Amino acid sequence: MLESEPKQVSASIEKLRSRGHRLTQCLKLLNYEEADSNDSEAKEAWKTILRKHLAAIKSLLEYLKNGIAWSLLDDRKQIFKELFAEISNSLDSYMDYEDEETRRTINDIIFLYKEGANSFRTSFINESYIIDVFNKELERFREEETSRIEKNYELDSQDIAFKYPDETERKNHMVLKRKEELFDSYFGRAYHDLGREIKLLASYIIDAKLQDYSMIYDFMRKYVALEIAKEKLKVKNESVFQNFIFKDNVDIDKVMRKLEELVKDKTISAQKHWFIVYKVFRAKKWLTTDTQRRFREQINVALKGISKTTQEDFKAIDPYFKDNDFYEWTMDDAQAPQCCGLYKEMAMKLDAEFQDSKYAKPGTTINTRRIEKFR
Incomplete structure (x- = not known):
């Protein structure tokens, strides 16, 4: 979804706000523990939790920095000012409890909050x-x-x-x-x-x-x-392909150009695969005749030097594919050859691509002889 990034940024800001509140509450409990029993194990336990909150806050700030800086939307400066105001005293106070490494993390977090309050974009600004x-x-x-x-x-x-x-x-x-x-x-x-x-x-x-x-x-x-x-x-008018077998309302140039693309991207990667193409067009009733020879002539003339198919290629096709419509091919059938899954996937891709709305001549439908104006 195109809107996913701004939604993720908003969700991360809410997580950051929540982490800040939790850090402040944990710090209060640490202060209470120190003032009450001054139990070293209890204090260390609270520090462990606080360090986890620090790591999460820093990670969220770094994610937000990149997300906001590379967004066209509001940089949320005011929100970061508010968030920093809520947590700044806690961060300063927590400094006194920690070692040098953790204090560096706290300083990094303070810097990131201030950077957000001033706009994360300022760290990226250059000519481009x-x-x-x-x-x-x-x-x-x-x-x-x-x-x-x-x-x-x-x-x-x-x-x-x-x-x-x-x-x-x-x-x-x-x-x-x-x-x-x-x-x-x-x-x-x-x-x-x-x-x-x-x-x-x-x-x-x-x-x-x-x-x-x-x-x-x-x-x-x-x-x-x-x-x-x-x-x-x-794009100027390209050379017209000779039509051997397709109905008059099929945009033969467009169909042949697409088939050429499918050969080049290896969707159609074997001479026998043209039988699958034939089955799909036949099922759609885009052909004027079921004669396989005419279809092979169409391919061999239109795509000369790019691809070809022969009578032997069609003969080599397993009877299962000849006797069943392509949408019935399934590996669940005990009679299905091992290549059934591949053939079915190819047929469904071809079926989805070759739609009347894309490959009919302008103002026509393929299986209607008269010209129709689309409304």
Whole structure:
């Protein structure tokens, strides 16, 4: 989840507050023990507990330092001022009870509290720090959200296929649409007014002292959507693959390019694996005929020099895979060959990838001959 980091920071601050309270209470009990019985074993027991609290407090402060310094949200300076005010007298008092090593730990903790109260960012500031913080979060956002944003691009592009049947005109319209959406967002307007300088925008966002990422992610979503639209515009029409067996509404270029990727990333790593691909497309009813020869011709012509498959490869497939639909393949079946698990995993991956919404020509559905406008 994209919001996990700010939630973890908030939870850690509460843990820090709790540890501070517990340390203060333990110190009071140590003082009481000294004033009452002055039992050395009892005092040492309380010191052992106090040292554990010190170690936990230091660990939490170090975690928070890194988490807050590399966040675009509020640096929580006021909270650290309050937390330090609550514990500073206890830390100073506890110094008198401990050895030099533990006193160094206490001094480290005092320094970290003061650093937080002054803003943990001050320890990281350099020429590139602010843009580095922004880019770190933007990359995290891209990793988690790009596939969804690309899918939305394809769906939106299909929606306007009738109004803009020319691909280049349609791509230009998508760029303009995404740009309008970006500049209409809260931080998008600031980005525009700041001369579209990301570094200036990053400073603007940090100065806003936000408590969550909702407005930042709204900007990033629209910013990445515009990037994607611009990249799509740069891509010129690629050479058309000859269609031997797929239905008219299948975007054959897109299907073949994806199959080429699957060969290169070793998802399809053996010539026999093309039978699995055939089974998936056949089950989806994307093929005009069940003739395996035509499917092999499609692969061998389209992916010449990259991959190939033969009649012997298909003949070598165990009858179990030929006689059962791929979603019925299971290692629980006593008749299943040893490779069943691998074949089933590959088939399910292919089934999930090749969806009508992604691989139909714009404005169509694969298993409908007429053109349909998506609503």
